[in-house]
Amino acid sequence: MKDSAHKTDDALLESGRKHYLPNYAPAPMILDRGKGARLWDTQGKEYVDLGAGISVTALGHGDEELVAIMAEQGARLWHVSNLYFSEPAIRLAEELCAATFAERVFFCNSGAEANEAAIKLARKHASIRHGDERKREILTFRGGFHGRTLATVTATAQPKYHQGFEPLPGGFRYADYNETEALEAEIGDRTCAVLVEPIQGEGGVVPAAPGFLAEISRCCRRHEALLIFDEVQSGLGRSGRLFAHQWEEGVVPDVVTIAKSLAGGLPMGAMLVGPAAADTLQPGSHGSTFGGNPVAAAVARAVLRRVLSKELIANVERQGERLRARLLALHNESGMIEEVRGRGLMIGAVLRKEWAGRAGELVEICRQHGVLVLQAGPDVLRFLPPLNILDEELDEGMDRFAAALAAADSAAAESAGVE
Numbered sequence: 001m002k003d004s005a006h007k008t009d010d011a012l013l014e015s016g017r018k019h020y021l022p023n024y025a026p027a028p029m030i031l032d033r034g035k036g037a038r039l040w041d042t043q044g045k046e047y048v049d050l051g052a053g054i055s056v057t058a059l060g061h062g063d064e065e066l067v068a069i070m071a072e073q074g075a076r077l078w079h080v081s082n083l084y085f086s087e088p089a090i091r092l093a094e095e096l097c098a099a100t101f102a103e104r105v106f107f108c109n110s111g112a113e114a115n116e117a118a119i120k121l122a123r124k125h126a127s128i129r130h131g132d133e134r135k136r137e138i139l140t141f142r143g144g145f146h147g148r149t150l151a152t153v154t155a156t157a158q159p160k161y162h163q164g165f166e167p168l169p170g171g172f173r174y175a176d177y178n179e180t181e182a183l184e185a186e187i188g189d190r191t192c193a194v195l196v197e198p199i200q201g202e203g204g205v206v207p208a209a210p211g212f213l214a215e216i217s218r219c220c221r222r223h224e225a226l227l228i229f230d231e232v233q234s235g236l237g238r239s240g241r242l243f244a245h246q247w248e249e250g251v252v253p254d255v256v257t258i259a260k261s262l263a264g265g266l267p268m269g270a271m272l273v274g275p276a277a278a279d280t281l282q283p284g285s286h287g288s289t290f291g292g293n294p295v296a297a298a299v300a301r302a303v304l305r306r307v308l309s310k311e312l313i314a315n316v317e318r319q320g321e322r323l324r325a326r327l328l329a330l331h332n333e334s335g336m337i338e339e340v341r342g343r344g345l346m347i348g349a350v351l352r353k354e355w356a357g358r359a360g361e362l363v364e365i366c367r368q369h370g371v372l373v374l375q376a377g378p379d380v381l382r383f384l385p386p387l388n389i390l391d392e393e394l395d396e397g398m399d400r401f402a403a404a405l406a407a408a409d410s411a412a413a414e415s416a417g418v419e
């Protein structure tokens with residue numbers, strides 16, 4: 001690589017660091033192109049992408065069908081606002097309803113926006129149905145993550161996300177995740193909704209324990225509270241089922257929020273609403289200028305069709321097993337992994353005590369070894385590869401991951417020896 005190219009990159013990185021708000025700390029590289037589960041930076045270094053842009057590029061990078069649909073729809077019509085219908089959004093809404101419990105759909109642009117809509121819908125539903133102003137409380141769970149807007153960050157029961165943003169909006173209550181016995185006392189007549197991730201993602205890749213979601217559902221029915229599943233990260237095939245809550249038998253939600261992989265990488269979110277609350281939000285009560293964007297909707301239709309295919313779900317199951325097997329082998333070989341958990345292609349490797357708190361450091365060592373993985377909190381490495389990842393892509397990624405762990409381990413042993 002020519003010197004001038006290096007200089008250009010360094011200058012670009014410098015500019016990014018200077019001109020972005022410092023709320024992110026991006027890795028020191030500039031990604032340039034991608035194909036399938038592989039990415040290349042501007043220096044030509046290749047990475048196997050086992051994070052899929054945090055569960056977004058579910059069909060990988062540069063998928064020919066998605067790119068063609070995007071170009072075609074972009075050339076035809078790419079924005080109309082919500083003052084008018086467009087065919088891709090109508091068809092997507094129809095197909096989402098046909099494939100799920102939903103009767104109606106609200107489109108937006110992100111997970112936080114979908115959850116914000118669900119929070120507003122729950123409050124409005126309670127105000128119409130019950131009038132009683134005490135029935136406005138939304139129950140969420142410690143370790144959960146629901147977004148960064150003021151209401152969704154308040155729904156996120158993790159104090160580290162709240163600090164400095166007070167006063168937070170009222171009307172939220174927090175309970176312990178997977179504490180099934182304690183639910184009865186947490187949900188009452190004041191509860192208008194329960195908002196819960198069927199697998200906690202950011203909180204460490206923690207699946208709901210058997211019976212937990214069913215008990216939430218029972219309590220919601222008993223107290224006429226809406227049951228809202230946040231499937232922003234876990235939904236759309238990632239867990240090996242269309243929705244992760246479907247691993248629990250017989251639980252039918254009132255609302256499900258999705259985003260991330262819905263349009264395969266274009267910004268799109270949606271709130272799916274079942275019959276109990278489908279007519280709650282009347283004209284003027286809520287909205288989003290870009291919601292239902294025709295380009296995103298056209299691409300999302302193709303994503304949904306493929307996510308609903310037996311082939312893709314079979315790949316999630318098979319590659320999920322292969323990924324898990326590699327991690328379990330590493331658990332046996334190296335002293336760094338304590339536990340492997342999750343479902344389908346949403347998997348967390350919990351670090352052993354000696355490595356606790358060092359997930360961020362390991363993520364960077366992995367990147368230097370040519371594999372992109374994520375962290376979920378300080379103690380868990382998180383894997384969310386594209387759902388259509390190929391055998392050789394996963395194998396190559398896991399070989400690089402194993403090499404990265406070995407390098408980190410021997411560097412740690414060396415520095416312990418020196419001390």
Ligand SMILES: Cc1ncc(COP(=O)(O)O)c(C=O)c1O
Nearest residue numbers: 110111112145146147201232233
């Ligand atoms: C479960 C869950 N809900 C909501 C969000 C927020 O989504 P967004 O970043 O698109 O607003 C996330 C993002 O990580 C998430 O994992």
